[in-house]
Amino acid sequence: MALPTFSRRSFRVWQRNRDVFLHLWRAETVPVFAEPIFILVAMGWGLGGYVGSVEGQSYLFFIGPGIVASYAMFSAIFECTYGTYVRMHHQRTFDAIIATPLNIEDVIAGEIFWAATRSLITTCAILIVIAAFGLITSPWAILTPLLGVLGGLMFGAISMAVTSIVPSIYSYNYFFTLFTTPMFFFSGVFFPLSSLPEVVQKAAWFLPLTPMVNMTRALVQGRFHPGLLLELLYVLAVTLVFFLLSLYGMRKRLIK
Amino acid sequence: MSNMIEGRGLIKRFDGLTAVAGIDFHVGNGELLGFLGPNGAGKTTTLKMIYCAVPLTEGDLQVDGMQVGGECRRIKAILGVAPQEENLDPDLTVEENLRVYARYFDLPKQVARQRVLDLLRFFQLEEKAKSHIESLSGGMKRKLIIARALVNQPRILILDEPTVGLDPQSRHSVWQRLTRLRSQGITMIISTHNMEEAAYLCDRVIVMHLGRILAEGKPADLVNQHTEGTVTEVRLDAQPGAPLLKELARRQIAAVHVEDVLYLFTQVEPDVLQGMGIPSASLVQRPANLEDVFLRLTGTELA
Numbered sequence: 001m002a003l004p005t006f007s008r009r010s011f012r013v014w015q016r017n018r019d020v021f022l023h024l025w026r027a028e029t030v031p032v033f034a035e036p037i038f039i040l041v042a043m044g045w046g047l048g049g050y051v052g053s054v055e056g057q058s059y060l061f062f063i064g065p066g067i068v069a070s071y072a073m074f075s076a077i078f079e080c081t082y083g084t085y086v087r088m089h090h091q092r093t094f095d096a097i098i099a100t101p102l103n104i105e106d107v108i109a110g111e112i113f114w115a116a117t118r119s120l121i122t123t124c125a126i127l128i129v130i131a132a133f134g135l136i137t138s139p140w141a142i143l144t145p146l147l148g149v150l151g152g153l154m155f156g157a158i159s160m161a162v163t164s165i166v167p168s169i170y171s172y173n174y175f176f177t178l179f180t181t182p183m184f185f186f187s188g189v190f191f192p193l194s195s196l197p198e199v200v201q202k203a204a205w206f207l208p209l210t211p212m213v214n215m216t217r218a219l220v221q222g223r224f225h226p227g228l229l230l231e232l233l234y235v236l237a238v239t240l241v242f243f244l245l246s247l248y249g250m251r252k253r254l255i256k
Numbered sequence: 257m258s259n260m261i262e263g264r265g266l267i268k269r270f271d272g273l274t275a276v277a278g279i280d281f282h283v284g285n286g287e288l289l290g291f292l293g294p295n296g297a298g299k300t301t302t303l304k305m306i307y308c309a310v311p312l313t314e315g316d317l318q319v320d321g322m323q324v325g326g327e328c329r330r331i332k333a334i335l336g337v338a339p340q341e342e343n344l345d346p347d348l349t350v351e352e353n354l355r356v357y358a359r360y361f362d363l364p365k366q367v368a369r370q371r372v373l374d375l376l377r378f379f380q381l382e383e384k385a386k387s388h389i390e391s392l393s394g395g396m397k398r399k400l401i402i403a404r405a406l407v408n409q410p411r412i413l414i415l416d417e418p419t420v421g422l423d424p425q426s427r428h429s430v431w432q433r434l435t436r437l438r439s440q441g442i443t444m445i446i447s448t449h450n451m452e453e454a455a456y457l458c459d460r461v462i463v464m465h466l467g468r469i470l471a472e473g474k475p476a477d478l479v480n481q482h483t484e485g486t487v488t489e490v491r492l493d494a495q496p497g498a499p500l501l502k503e504l505a506r507r508q509i510a511a512v513h514v515e516d517v518l519y520l521f522t523q524v525e526p527d528v529l530q531g532m533g534i535p536s537a538s539l540v541q542r543p544a545n546l547e548d549v550f551l552r553l554t555g556t557e558l559a
Contacts, residue, residue, distance in 0.1 A: 012360050019356060020347040092343035099307055099337040100360035100408075101329045255311065256270055 006109035006247065009102045013110025014117070016097075021118075032075070032125045036067050040133055043190070055192055064135035065217040066189030068126045068144065069151060073209055075122040076152040077180060079115040080159035081172050087111075089169070094254065108250045112156040112243065119152025120145055130220070138222025147219065151212045154235055157242035158208065164249025183209045211235050260285050260412055260443045261306060266315035268301050268467075275301040277467035278315075283412075283445055288438050290458035291447040292546065294556070298467040299447035300340060303416050306445070307337050320411065333361065336410030338401045340417040340447075344389045350400060351376065351385040354407055361408040368407070375403040379433065395426025402430070406437075413437065415446040419453060431456060451546035463550060470553045475546055482552050483521055483544035490518040490529070491538045503532050512551050521552055 021028060044060030054062040087093040094107050123145050130136060162175050186193075186200070187209035193201050204210055211231030218224050261283040268276040276298040283289045291299040304310035305317060308328035317324040319331045345353050351372060358368035376382045379399040384392060392400065398418065405413060418434065419427040434457060438444060448454050454461050455475040463471040463478070471478055479485070496513050504511045507528075510521035521544075526536045551557060 009360075009362075015359060016345075016356050019352065023347070091346055092341060093345055095309070095339065095341070096343040096345065096357075096404075097360060098309060099332060099335070099339070100357065101333045101362075102360055103328065255309070 006103075006105040010106040010110035010113060012102060013097065013107050014113045017111070017114040018117070029125075032071075032122055033129060036071050036126045036129050039067055040064065040129070044133070060133065061135055063190055064130040064133065065220045066187070066213045068123055068130060068220070069147070069212040069216040070184050070187070070189050070209060071126055072119040072123045072148045072151050073155045073183075073212065074180075076115040076119040076155040077159045079118050080111060080156045081163055081175065082169070084111050084160065084163050085166070085169050085172075088163070088254070098254075104251050104254055105247045108160060108247050109243075112153060112160055112246065115156030115159070116149050116152030119155070120148040123148025123151075136220050138220060140219045140222050144216060144219050147212065147215055150235060150239070154208055154212075154239040154242070157239055157246050160246035161242050161249055164246055164253050183207045186210075188213045208235065208238050258285050259283065260287075261317075261319050261445070263302075263305075263317045264315055266302065266305060266317060267313045268298075268305060268310060269313045274467055276305070279464075279467075279469050281462055281469065281472075283443060286438075286441045286443055288434075288444045288446070288457060288459045290454040290461045291445070291464055292449070292451065292454045292461050292550070293447075293464035294449050296466070297449075297464040299464055300416055302464075303414050303445065303447055307335050307414055308332060333408065334411045336405030336408065336413045338405040338413070338415045338418060340420065342397055342401065344397060344400060344404070346389045348389075349385070350381060350387050350389070350392070353389070353400065354404055357404050358407045363408065371407060371409075375406055379403045380429075393426075395422050395429065398422060398426070398430060399433070402433070410442070412443045412445070415444065417448055418446055419448075419450065427453075451550070455546050461546065463546075463553065465550075465554050471549065478549050479544050479546060482549040484523055485544055486523060486541055487544045487548050488520040488524065489540045489542065490520065490534055491540070492516045492518060492534075500532060500534075510552070512555050514551070514557050519548065519551055521548070 040060065040063070044058075044063055048059030048063075051059040053059070094104070097107050098104055127136070127141065127144055131141075159175075162172075166172060166175075186196075186204045187207050188204070189209075193204050193210070196204065211228075211234055214231055215228055215235075218228055259282045261281075263279065263281050266276055266279050267274070279298075279302065281289075291297075291302060293299055301310055305312055305324065306319060308324060308331060312325065320334060322331050324331060345356065348356055354372040354375060355368055358371065363371070373382075376385055379402070381396060381400060381403065384396060389397065389400075402413075402415065402418065405415075415434070419430050422430065431453070434444065434446075438457075446453075446457065458475060460473065461475050461478060462469055471482065473481065492513075494516055496516075496518050501511070501513075504520075507524075508522070509524055512519045512521075526539060529539065530536060547557070
C-alpha cells in the first residue's frame with residue numbers, strides 16, 4: 001500500500017470552505033460564544049457555589065481551560081462529520097472538485113486543515129470569554145491558539161476517519177454518544193481525573209481530549225510539568241495516524 | 257487528424273459487475289464524439305475513466321499522449337467535465353461557483369474574473385450572477401455546469417448526458433452553444449441516450465450496449481448501413497404471436513418487436529402484410545433514425 005499523499009492544492013479546498021464560512025459567519029459566530037458562556041455561568045457560578053474549591057482553585061477557574069479545549073474539539077469534529085458528509089454525499093462537492101487537478105487526498109487534507117482553522121477560531125473566541133471572566137493568569141496563554149490548531153488537526157483527522165466508514169449520516173449518533181460525549185465528561189474538564197478509580201484514570205488518559213485539556217490548563221495557568229511533553233507526543237502520534245487513515249479510508253470510500 | 261484520446265482494451269469491473277467489457281476507441285482532435293446507448297450501457301463509466309474518476313481494471317488509455325493512471329493531474333488540467341449529476345456548489349452563488357472552480361485550476365484572479373464574465377454572458381446567466389444555485393431552473397443549472405467545465409479553457413470537453421431532463425427549449429439552447437463551441441475547435445465527447453441529440457450534434461457515434469461497442473460511424477452512415485432508410489411501425493393490439501414472427505422470418509422480413517409495436521426494417525407491400533393478418537390502418541412508415549439502428553442491433557429500445 002502506497003502512503004497516501006496530498007499536495008499544496010489542498011489549500012484550494014481550505015479556501016472554498018473559508019469563502020462559505022465568510023458568507024455565513026454571522027450565523028456561525030453567535031453560537032461559538034454563547035454556549036461556553038452558558039456553561040461557565042451555569043456550572044462555574046451556579047454549580048461552583050456548591051462545589052467549593054477544586055485542586056485549590058475555584059470551580060469556575062478549574063473548568064475554564066477545559067471549556068476552551070472541548071469546544072475547540074467540538075467545532076473540529078462537527079466540521080469533519082456532518083459538514084464533510086453533507087459536502088461529500090448530499091452536495092457531491094467532492095465529485096466536482098476531483099474532476100479538476102485536485103485529487104481526493106487534497107480534498108480530504110483541505111477539509112482537515114479547515115477543521116483545524118475552525119478549532120483555532122473557537123479557541124480564540126473562548127479564550128476571550130474566559131479572559132473576560134478573569135480566568136487567565138499566565139502570559140503563556142498566548143500560545144493556546146497553537147493548541148487549537150493541533151487539537152483541530154487531531155479531532156478533524158479522527159472524525160474524518162470515522163466519516164470514511166459511516167454507512168449513513170445517522171451513524172454519527174454512535175460516534176457522538178459512545179466517543180465524543182463520554183470524552184467531554186471523562187477528560188478532566190469538570191473534575192480532576194484523580195477522583196476516579198485508578199483503572200478508569202488510566203483509560204481516561206488515552207482519551208485524546210485529556211492531553212488537550214491538560215496542556216490548555218498548563219498554558220492558561222502557567223503551571224508546567226514534564227508529563228506534558230509525553231502528552232504532546234501522544235497527540236502528535238494520534239494526529240499522524242488518523243490523518244493517514246482518513247486519507248486512505250476516503251480514497252477507498254470514494255474511488256471505486 | 258491526430259488522436260486526442262485513445263483507449264485500448266478498456267475493462268471496468270465493480271465488485272463482480274462488469275460495466276465496461278473491453279472496448280477500443282479513439283477521439284480525434286476537434287472531433288465531437290458521441291457515446292450512444294441506454295442507461296447501464298457503460299457510457300458514464302467510460303467517461304469517468306477518461307477523467308480519472310474511475311480507475312481502469314484493465315486496458316490502456318491515453319489523453320493527449322498522457323497515460324491515465326499516472327498523469328491524472330496533468331490530464332485533468334486540460335479537461336472540462338460536465339457530469340450528468342448536478343453537483344454545483346449550493347453554498348456558493350452562481351458567480352462564485354465559477355470563480356472557486358477556476359481556483360482549483362490555479363487560474364490567476366484577474367484571468368478568472370474576466371473568464372467568468374465571458375462565460376456568464378455566453379450562457380445568458382449574467383442576471384443570475386449573484387443568485388444561489390437553488391433559485392436556478394434545470395436548464396440554467398445545466399448551462400452553469402457546462403460553463404464551469406469551460407472555466408479552464410479545456411482542450412477536451414466531456415459532457416455526460418448534457419440535456420437529460422430538460423424541456424425542448426432549454427435543450428436547443430444547450431445544443432446551440434455546444435455547436436458554437438465545436439466551431440471553435442474544442443474536442444468534445446458526449447454521452448447520450450437521446451438519438452436525436454446524437455444525430456444533431458455528433459461527428460461520429462459509438463453505439464454501446466451492456467459494456468460493449470456495437471457499432472461506430474457517422475450518424476447518417478450508421479442509419480444507411482443498418483437500415484434501408486425507411487422503417488415500418490406496426491401497432492398491434494397485443495404482443496405479436498410466434499406464428500406471425502415465424503412468417504416474417506420465412507419471408508426474410510427483418511423485424512423487431514418491443515411489447516406490442518412491431519418494427520419492420522424491410523420494405524414490404526401493405527397487401528403482403530394484410531395477407532399475414534396485419535391491417536393497413538395499423539401501419540406507419542417513417543424515415544429510419546439512430547434509434548432504429550439500436551433497435552436492430554439489440555432488439556431493445558434506447559431509453
